C-alpha cells in the first residue's frame with residue numbers, strides 16, 4: 001500500500017478543511033471497509049485519509065416530521081433505530097441485509113452511500129477501465145454476470161449501495177458540506193450515471209463530505225423491500241427493489257418503484273409506477289408493473305437472467321408493500 005498521512009478530524013469543518021479539490025488526493029474514511037480494500041489493491045492511492053468517525057454526526061434526530069441521520073452512524077446502529085423502523089421500514093430492512101454483522105458493525109451510512117462499484121474489472125488493478133481513466137468498459141465483452149441491465153454505458157457498473165435505494169424511494173435529501181458551505185441535494189439527483197462523469201458515481205466534489213441524510217415525513221405510505229441474492233449472507237444482492245404505495249381503499253393512488261443492483265444508479269421506474277396507479281394490488285397487477293419496470297432492459301452477454309430476477313424482486317416488493325404474502 002502507498003504511504004499516506006492520517007487526519008483524525010474532530011469536527012465536520014476540520015474534516016472538510018483536510019480534504020483537497022484534487023480527485024482522490026485526500027479521502028474521507030468511515031469504517032474503511034471499501035476504501036482500505038481499494039488501497040490494498042492499488043485501485044485508489046490517496047496521499048491523505050481523513051477520519052470522519054469522530055467528526056461527523058452519528059445520531060438520528062427528528063427533523064420537520066421526518067428524521068435526520070448522521071453519516072457517521074454505523075449500519076448496525078441504523079438497523080436498530082426504532083424510529084427508522086417505524087417510519088421507514090424499507091431502510092431498516094435494507095440495513096439488516098447488508099453483508100454480515102461485522103460489515104454492518106463497521107460500515108457507516110456515509111461510507112455505504114459513497115462506496116465504489118464492485119465490478120471485477122474496476123477492482124482489478126490490471127484493468128484500466130473507464131472508471132480508472134481508461135477508454136473501455138471490459139465488462140461489455142467480459143465477465144458481466146453482475147453488471148448493469150438498465151442505464152449502462154459507457155460503463156456498465158451497478159451501484160453497490162443497498163441503503164441508497166430505499167432512501168431515494170422515501171425522497172431523502174443529502175446534506176453536503178464543503179469549503180464553499182453546505183448544500184442540500186435530493187437523493188434522486190445525488191447519484192449520477194456514467195454519462196455525466198464516468199470516473200465517479202455521484203455529485204460530491206473531492207473536497208466535500210456527505211454529512212446527513214434527511215428524510216421527509218413519510219405520510220400514509222405502505223412500503224415493501226425485497227432482495228434476491230445467491231447467498232443469504234456475505235454478498236451483495238443480484239437485484240432488489242423498494243416499493244412505496246399510497247392507497248385509496250383497495251386501489252393504488254400513487255406509487256414509487258426503485259430498483260437496486262440493476263443500473264449504475266438506484267433506478268426509479270416511472271413506467272412501473274404508472275402501471276400500478278388506479279389498480280388493486282394482486283399477483284397479476286404486481287407482475288404487470290414488474291414487466292413495465294424491466295421494459296427497457298438491455299442485458300449484456302451473461303446477465304439476461306437478471307431481468308427475471310429483477311422482475312421477481314419488484315413483484316415481491318409490491319406484494320409486500322400491500323401486506324400480501326410472497327414466496
Ligand SMILES: Cc1cc2nc3c(=O)[nH]c(=O)nc-3n(C[C@H](O)[C@H](O)[C@H](O)COP(=O)(O)OP(=O)(O)OC[C@H]3O[C@@H](n4cnc5c(N)ncnc54)[C@H](O)[C@@H]3O)c2cc1C
Pocket residue numbers: 027028029030031032033034035036052056071075097098099100103106107108109110111112113114115116160161162163204208209210211234235236237
Ligand atoms: C462481503 C461483503 C458483502 C457486502 N454486502 C453489501 C450489501 O449487501 N449491501 C451494501 O450496501 N454493501 C455491502 N457491502 C459493502 C459494505 O457495506 C461497504 O463497504 C460499507 O458500507 C462501506 O462503509 P465504510 O464506512 O466502511 O466505508 P469506507 O470504506 O470508509 O468509505 C467508502 C467510500 O466512501 C467515502 N466516504 C466515506 N464516508 C464519506 C462521507 N461521509 N462523505 C463522503 N464520502 C465518504 C470514502 O472516501 C470511500 O471512498 C459488502 C461488503 C462486503 C465485504
